[in-house]
Structure formats: C-alpha cells, structure tokens
Amino acid sequence: MSGKHLIVSVGRMKHRVTAVVLALLGAVLPGIPAAAEGFDTEFLDIHTADGVALGSMVMKPASPGPHPLAVLIGAWGGGRTQNIIPARDLANRGYVVVSYGARGFGESTGEVEVAGPDDITDVTTVIDWALRNTEADPSRIGVGGVSYGAGIALIASGFDSRIRAVASLSGWADLVASLSTNDTRHGLAGLVLYLSGKANGTLSAETDAMLRTYLQPRISDADSDAVIAWARPRSPVTYLDRINANRPAVLAIQTWSETMFPPGQMAAFYQRLTGPKRAEFLPGDHAAAESGGLLGLPSDTWTSVYRWFDAHVAGTDTSIAGEPPVVTRARPGMQQPAYQSTWDEVLGEPRRTYLGADTLQDQPAVWTRGVAANRDTVADGGLPLATYSLEAMTGNPPNIFLPQVDPGSGAVWSQTSSGQPVEIRGSMHAHLTVVPPAATGTAVAYVYDVDRFGLGSLISYLPYSWKTATPGQPLPADFVFTPTAYTVAAGHHLALVIDSKDPLFLDWNSGGGRLGFASTAADPAWLDVPVHPGRA
Incomplete structure (x- = not known):
C-alpha cells in the first residue's frame, strides 16, 4: 500500500445496522433506545499506511454538512463500539463521529504499542479519512477518549494542529510517574494492565517485554532506566510545548482516588497548559465517572464532554467557556460541585x-x-x-x-x-x-x-x-x-x-x-x- 492516506474497506449497512445494534444493546442495557434518529451508521475498516486495519464505527448526520467532527478512541482493550453511546449522542447533536479501537485492540489489527508513534499517526489517519469521505468540517475537529484513548488523544493534539479540542477522561499526563511513586512500582495495577492487554489485544514484542520487565520482583537499575526511557515518549507532558503551540481546548476529567493515573500529575499538567482548558476532579477510581455514560445512564461527565465540544468544536453553545474552569467534588460521597478559577484556589x-x-x-x-x-x-x-x-x-x-x-x-x-x-x-x-x-x-x-x-x-x-x-x-x-x-x-x-x-x-x-x-x-x-x- 503506497501513500500516507488510507483505503476504506466498507460493508455499507447504514441506518439499519444502527437500529439492529442499538436494539440488541437496548435489550440488555437500560437507557439505550432501540434506534437513534438523524444519522446513518457504518461499520468499516480504515487502513493505515503501514497496513493496519482500524476497526471503526462511523456515524454521519442525515442533515447536509459541513458538520463538526468528533473522533473517539477506544480505551485499553476496547473496540469500535465501546463508545457507542457517546458517539450516538454526539451524532444526534450534529457531529460526524468516528469511533475506533486503537491498533491491537477490538476489531483493529496491528499490535498494541501503548501510545507509541504509530498510535499518534493513526489519529491523523482517521481525521484524513473522515475529511475525504464524510461532510466533516476541517476547521471543527475534536478528539477524545477514556483512559488509553485519552492519553493518545492528548499526545495527538501536539502533532495535529487541526485538533481544536480534546476530552481526556481518566487519562495520564506522565506515564513515568504513573508507573512508580517514590521508587515504588505500582505492581498490582501493572499486572491488571498486562493481563488485560494479553487477554483482549495483541501486545507488540516491545510492549510485552517492557511490561514484563516492569513486573519483575526485583528490577535492576538498567532495566528501570529502560522502562523509563520507553514510558517518557508515551507521556503527554513530554509534548507540552507542542500542545501549547497548537492551543487545543483541553478538558481533563480525573478522579481523586485514581489507581492508575493519580490526579496530581494531571493537576500539574493542567496548570502548565496555556490554551483554553477545564479540569474536573471527582470521587472514584479509574474510569468510574465515565462508565455510567458508556452504558447509557445519565452522566455529568459525558455532559461536560458534549458541552466542551459544542463550545470549542461545533461553536453551537459556548456557555461552558464562561464558567469557572476548575470543578471539584469532595469526598466522601458526591458532594455538590465547587467552581474555582484556578487550581490554586482549590488548595x-x-x-x-x-x-x-x-x-x-x-x-x-x-x-x-x-x-x-x-x-x-x-x-x-x-x-x-x-x-x-x-x-x-x-x-x-x-x-x-x-x-x-x-x-x-x-x-x-x-x-x-x-x-x-x-x-x-x-x-x-x-x-x-x-x-x-x-x-x-x-x-x-x-x-x-x-x-x-x-x-x-x-x-x-x-x-x-x-x-x-x-x-x-x-x-x-x-x-x-x-x-x-x-x-x-x-x-x-x-x-x-x-x-x-x-x-x-x-x-x-x-x-x-x-x-x-x-x-x-x-x-x-x-x-x-x-x-x-x-x-x-
């Protein structure tokens, strides 16, 4: 395959596929309608320049374009339908939506590289495909995801200046800091990551080796340095200058008791962003705040994502841009949110x-x-x-x-x-x-x-x-x-x-x-x- 762009393998079933899929989900999950109106859906593969097929779900509004574009990247182990509810909600708001599983996961071929260079190029590849094959507006593009998808989206915003907004939900800012605290490795979280990756995806040889090295009962200084060298270029903070130069509007939503990516690193990252930004900190653990919305339940977290994209991608409702940008809910329980203008006001x-x-x-x-x-x-x-x-x-x-x-x-x-x-x-x-x-x-x-x-x-x-x-x-x-x-x-x-x-x-x-x-x-x-x- 030549060229940097993609060939599309299409099984065009359009709206009737949406109806079938949503009907099946509606039979087992509360809050999901049997069919959604106002857009067509396709399940297809988007092929990358190196021959990987990214299993994708594309939703196109039935109304004439151009439309804002939302790219949703699957979480660790997830495929193209993992974000089907947010995709449906965004499509009903007038967005062209491309939801895909990162390489090596779900229906996508290739190998898991943990936000490696190919994962970042894939975001640009998906955007290129959407601009050629849908009525997406090249000046109105947002990218987001939960966990793994969040990290990829943040890094990609430093490499593709067309991305106008990012939604990072339970993402990481510094993978090095996520792996170890005070010279102590987060072994159980790492084991969960490794075993779930092996069970639900195809880990690259490098990924497999680095995670196994990280999980050694006693790790040598040389091996520790190798893991750090592998993790650093997979950290959004490494590309902070690039992200600030592109000035995407960044929404970061994190939980106070994050096992995988503790909130301090995202708070520090947020403070160093110079573009439009908003941070929300909530009770719970990794991806807990987002999970209900992925199942079709009412979700303040996903409502914030929709409002953020409406303000900074679609330009249809800018009200969230006028609110204090730091939102905190205290523990225990889910207390009423407090709104602050800066992180320092929280402290x-x-x-x-x-x-x-x-x-x-x-x-x-x-x-x-x-x-x-x-x-x-x-x-x-x-x-x-x-x-x-x-x-x-x-x-x-x-x-x-x-x-x-x-x-x-x-x-x-x-x-x-x-x-x-x-x-x-x-x-x-x-x-x-x-x-x-x-x-x-x-x-x-x-x-x-x-x-x-x-x-x-x-x-x-x-x-x-x-x-x-x-x-x-x-x-x-x-x-x-x-x-x-x-x-x-x-x-x-x-x-x-x-x-x-x-x-x-x-x-x-x-x-x-x-x-x-x-x-x-x-x-x-x-x-x-x-x-x-x-x-x-």
Missing part, C-alpha cells in the same frame, strides 16, 4: 501537627519506636479499579477498624477529635525519620478519617522506598500524598498509619528485622494537612 493552607509517640499533637516531641519489617496490617490501599469505584457508587470510602492494626507490624498516630468539619483540599505531607533494617526497603503510609467508634475511612495512601540505605542509619522520609478533596466530619479525627507492606506495590523489603521510626529535636516528625481557609 487549602497547610496546618501542621507533630507526631508524638502515638499521637498527633501541637508540639514537637522526641521519640523512637519500631515495628516488624516486611509484615502487612489491615491498613491497605484497596483493589485497583474496584475499591474506589465502589466508593463512587455508594459514597463510602474503604474502611478499617483502627484498633485492629497490629501494633507490632504498624505504627499509628491519632489526633484529637475536631468539633467542626475539616475540609482537606490538596496534598497532605508527612515527614519523619526512618531507620531501615536493610539497604533496601519500603514503608507505606495511610491517612484515615476516624469516627468515635474507631472506624477509619481511608483518605489517602502512599509508598516510600529506599534502595541504597545504610542499615541502622537514620533516613529522612517524606510522604507527599496525591491531592484530594475530603471533608472530615465534626467529631471525627485523623490518624496516620505506617506499615511496610501493601499488595498494591512491588516493595523493596528484603527480609525481617525491625523498621524504626524516630522524631528528634533537630528533625521533628510532623504531618501537614491542607485545610481550606475558614472551614476548619
């Missing part, structure tokens, strides 16, 4: 308490204590994609009964109860001295909202690892938690728990011994909590 002012022997108190203290290394407690970060998705549905964060934390395996510091609600907004920061029993090791910190009965609701958690420590020598450790918005109820108090193991992480513990913690006069241990001004 609270740090309030410091000091770690005593087993309390959080007003004055610094001198103490030492230890726990058994390489032993878990009831404190943990939950299950990827499940624990916090359940929180989004029920409004209840994951719980433990704090007195059940084994004092021989985990240290607990508790605060006195507050007589009024405390609105935590931003990143908590714990500092203390660790005394490692071995050259390598890991500690995991958790902050809980504890009621008067001792039931703790998890606010945030974070690992911290060391790989070149001197056993028995004090090591300053800083736990800077991912940002959150959480309201501690009146009569509740905070508790900090630190142990040395969590199933979420590939830790660096190398055996037993005693993991020490200390606070000295010269370097006291403390916890900073960002509290919204006037609300504590």
Whole structure:
C-alpha cells in the first residue's frame, strides 16, 4: 500500500445496522433506545499506511454538512463500539463521529504499542479519512477518549494542529510517574494492565517485554532506566510545548482516588497548559465517572464532554467557556460541585501537627519506636479499579477498624477529635525519620478519617522506598500524598498509619528485622494537612 492516506474497506449497512445494534444493546442495557434518529451508521475498516486495519464505527448526520467532527478512541482493550453511546449522542447533536479501537485492540489489527508513534499517526489517519469521505468540517475537529484513548488523544493534539479540542477522561499526563511513586512500582495495577492487554489485544514484542520487565520482583537499575526511557515518549507532558503551540481546548476529567493515573500529575499538567482548558476532579477510581455514560445512564461527565465540544468544536453553545474552569467534588460521597478559577484556589493552607509517640499533637516531641519489617496490617490501599469505584457508587470510602492494626507490624498516630468539619483540599505531607533494617526497603503510609467508634475511612495512601540505605542509619522520609478533596466530619479525627507492606506495590523489603521510626529535636516528625481557609 503506497501513500500516507488510507483505503476504506466498507460493508455499507447504514441506518439499519444502527437500529439492529442499538436494539440488541437496548435489550440488555437500560437507557439505550432501540434506534437513534438523524444519522446513518457504518461499520468499516480504515487502513493505515503501514497496513493496519482500524476497526471503526462511523456515524454521519442525515442533515447536509459541513458538520463538526468528533473522533473517539477506544480505551485499553476496547473496540469500535465501546463508545457507542457517546458517539450516538454526539451524532444526534450534529457531529460526524468516528469511533475506533486503537491498533491491537477490538476489531483493529496491528499490535498494541501503548501510545507509541504509530498510535499518534493513526489519529491523523482517521481525521484524513473522515475529511475525504464524510461532510466533516476541517476547521471543527475534536478528539477524545477514556483512559488509553485519552492519553493518545492528548499526545495527538501536539502533532495535529487541526485538533481544536480534546476530552481526556481518566487519562495520564506522565506515564513515568504513573508507573512508580517514590521508587515504588505500582505492581498490582501493572499486572491488571498486562493481563488485560494479553487477554483482549495483541501486545507488540516491545510492549510485552517492557511490561514484563516492569513486573519483575526485583528490577535492576538498567532495566528501570529502560522502562523509563520507553514510558517518557508515551507521556503527554513530554509534548507540552507542542500542545501549547497548537492551543487545543483541553478538558481533563480525573478522579481523586485514581489507581492508575493519580490526579496530581494531571493537576500539574493542567496548570502548565496555556490554551483554553477545564479540569474536573471527582470521587472514584479509574474510569468510574465515565462508565455510567458508556452504558447509557445519565452522566455529568459525558455532559461536560458534549458541552466542551459544542463550545470549542461545533461553536453551537459556548456557555461552558464562561464558567469557572476548575470543578471539584469532595469526598466522601458526591458532594455538590465547587467552581474555582484556578487550581490554586482549590488548595487549602497547610496546618501542621507533630507526631508524638502515638499521637498527633501541637508540639514537637522526641521519640523512637519500631515495628516488624516486611509484615502487612489491615491498613491497605484497596483493589485497583474496584475499591474506589465502589466508593463512587455508594459514597463510602474503604474502611478499617483502627484498633485492629497490629501494633507490632504498624505504627499509628491519632489526633484529637475536631468539633467542626475539616475540609482537606490538596496534598497532605508527612515527614519523619526512618531507620531501615536493610539497604533496601519500603514503608507505606495511610491517612484515615476516624469516627468515635474507631472506624477509619481511608483518605489517602502512599509508598516510600529506599534502595541504597545504610542499615541502622537514620533516613529522612517524606510522604507527599496525591491531592484530594475530603471533608472530615465534626467529631471525627485523623490518624496516620505506617506499615511496610501493601499488595498494591512491588516493595523493596528484603527480609525481617525491625523498621524504626524516630522524631528528634533537630528533625521533628510532623504531618501537614491542607485545610481550606475558614472551614476548619
């Protein structure tokens, strides 16, 4: 096949295909009509210059064009019909819609390259095809997706200046930061990614090798550097200057308890964008906020996408462009949204308490204590994609009964109860001295909202690892938690728990011994909590 553009393999069934597909979906999923009016649908392959067939679903409004174009990219493991409900809704709003599965997934041939160069070129290929074969308007183009599709869309906006708007839902800004925190790999999330990729797609040899390398129980510095070198060009932040030069209008929607792509990296990325932008931060885990809309249920998340595209692609309703661009909903539950003009307005002012022997108190203290290394407690970060998705549905964060934390395996510091609600907004920061029993090791910190009965609701958690420590020598450790918005109820108090193991992480513990913690006069241990001004 010659040339940079594409040949189309078409099985033209048009509207009757839409009716059949939507009728079948409507039989099993609530809220999906038997057929949608006002557009025709085709299922076809769009062929790339290197011979890959991108399985695509194309919806064309029946009204005369030109029409705005929306390109929707499938999530990890998804195919062309994964976004059928958003595609239908956009088509009914007058958009030409092309929904496709990324190469190696769904009906698409080729191999999964994890937002590699070919994935980015594919976006341009799909846009080129739509402009040649539909009545799409070349000056009105939007691209978006959930998770995998979100990352590809963001990067593509830096390489194709025709993209006027991007919708990034549960996407990533920095893949390097997503894979590891404080030298601690997110092993369970990585395993879910790898196994689901193997089960639902065709991983390229490089992708397979990099993910298997990442999941090694003990990874060498050379292998770690190789994974970082592979991940960096797959990160939107690497192309921030290009994205800013093209000035697409970027909508980023993220959840506070993201297991895959913690929200701090997207908040930092958002602040550095110079074009039109909007960020929404919600309770829940990866893709939890979008899932209902993909099933045809009412969805504020997808409504924001439609309004964003209407404002910055179609130009039909610009009302969202006049609203404060940062939207937050606090935990627990789905509290009423707060609207801010900047990310800085979200953040609270740090309030410091000091770690005593087993309390959080007003004055610094001198103490030492230890726990058994390489032993878990009831404190943990939950299950990827499940624990916090359940929180989004029920409004209840994951719980433990704090007195059940084994004092021989985990240290607990508790605060006195507050007589009024405390609105935590931003990143908590714990500092203390660790005394490692071995050259390598890991500690995991958790902050809980504890009621008067001792039931703790998890606010945030974070690992911290060391790989070149001197056993028995004090090591300053800083736990800077991912940002959150959480309201501690009146009569509740905070508790900090630190142990040395969590199933979420590939830790660096190398055996037993005693993991020490200390606070000295010269370097006291403390916890900073960002509290919204006037609300504590």
